[in-house]
Amino acid sequence: IxxxxxxxxxxxxxxxxxxxxxxxxxxxxxxxxxxxxxxxxxxxxxxxxxxxxxxxxxxxxxxxxxxxxxxxxxxxxxxxxxxxxxxxxxxxEEMMYITRADSQYGAGKKKSVTLAQAIKAPLILPGLQHGVRPRIENIVRAQGMSLDNVIEINSVAILKSAILADIGATILPVAPLLSEIERGDMVALPISGERMARxxxxxxxxxxxxxxxxxxxxxxxxxxxxxxxxxxxxxxxxxxxxx
Structure with a gap:
């Protein structure tokens, strides 16, 4: 007031x-x-x-x-x-599959991943009440799949730390992780076969x-x-x- x-x-x-x-x-x-x-x-x-x-x-x-x-x-x-x-x-904004550069959840030399490949990794995502998570859940569900291995983190700073510790990967736009991607600490790959955007x-x-x-x-x-x-x-x- x-x-x-x-x-x-x-x-x-x-x-x-x-x-x-x-x-x-x-x-x-x-x-x-x-x-x-x-x-x-x-x-x-x-x-x-x-x-x-x-x-x-x-x-x-x-x-x-x-x-x-x-x-x-x-x-x-x-x-x-x-x-x-x-x-x-x-x-x-297009959403990408993002991992640590040398991650065990990386795609090797591939230039893209499928949605099925992306959701096999432990995914570090915001909670359902915030941000892109409902959008991701709806797309995955529409393809007859489900997110079974999610680590919920509602802080960009903590999410960055978790990815750099190779606890998992994420599906996000590149903007919040741009500095790490430009330095080569992280890698962002498009998700083929499905339009992932917000x-x-x-x-x-x-x-x-x-x-x-x-x-x-x-x-x-x-x-x-x-x-x-x-x-x-x-x-x-x-x-x-x-x-």
Whole structure:
């Protein structure tokens, strides 16, 4: 409630040409590696009078915060249940099979793995209430298979450590593990025969109007996302068309 009062005061004081104030944006842990720094740089260059508060959280926590008005905007996974929010398509990310470079669960010299091969390894995945896990479960189930050997970890940092310790493999977009993949510590392979992808959307509350500053940040998030995809800086991601 206090945040909404502060936002209302800010909306009265600011102009359309020069938005100012504080905007809280929630980003999932698995997205921040691709989007956070480019967005912060763009905000400073384009809207120096806006203070951007970035919150890195699990998806389930972001949904709760967005509903309550604790954050103005959130990047969420479009799992077909975003109807409570005003949502705009952002990007579709391909999910890959990722292991330690010399892992016992690796695919040798193969350039891809099948879904059946991928789920034979112990898979380190987030819990069912968060992120990509429901999407993976649905795809596996649709192929008449099941995930029988899952290690649930809801922290990107701990997930990285578990993969590097060769406790198992994962199925994720490359963004949260990009630095390890670029250094050669991990290997990411496409999953053949099945389209494994997740869709991200930028969401706002339908009940709490955006301030001028929040609307400006909303537009900038979409512009930065499109630019990253167009220049190939958001690997294995494709910008989505919007109305």
């Amino acid at each position: 206090l945040k909404q009062v502060t936002d209302a005061k800010s909306a009265v004081a600011q102009s359309n040409d020069k938005p100012s104030g504080t905007v809280a944006l929630g980003i999932p842990q698995s997205v921040s590696g691709a989007l956070a720094l480019p967005l912060l740089t763009a905000i400073r260059a384009t809207y120096p009078e806006i203070t951007l508060l970035l919150t890195e959280e699990l998806t389930g926590n972001l949904i709760v915060q967005l509903k309550s008005g604790r954050i103005n905007l959130a990047v969420l996974f479009d799992d077909g249940q975003l109807s409570p929010f005003a949502s705009t398509p952002m990007v579709e 869709t991200l959307a930028l969401c706002a509350s339908k009940n709490i109007p955006l301030t001028n500053a929040a609307a400006a940040v909303e537009r900038l998030v979409l512009d930065v996302t499109d630019d990253l995809c167009r220049k190939g800086k958001w690997l294995h991601a494709e910008g989505l068309a919007r109305e």
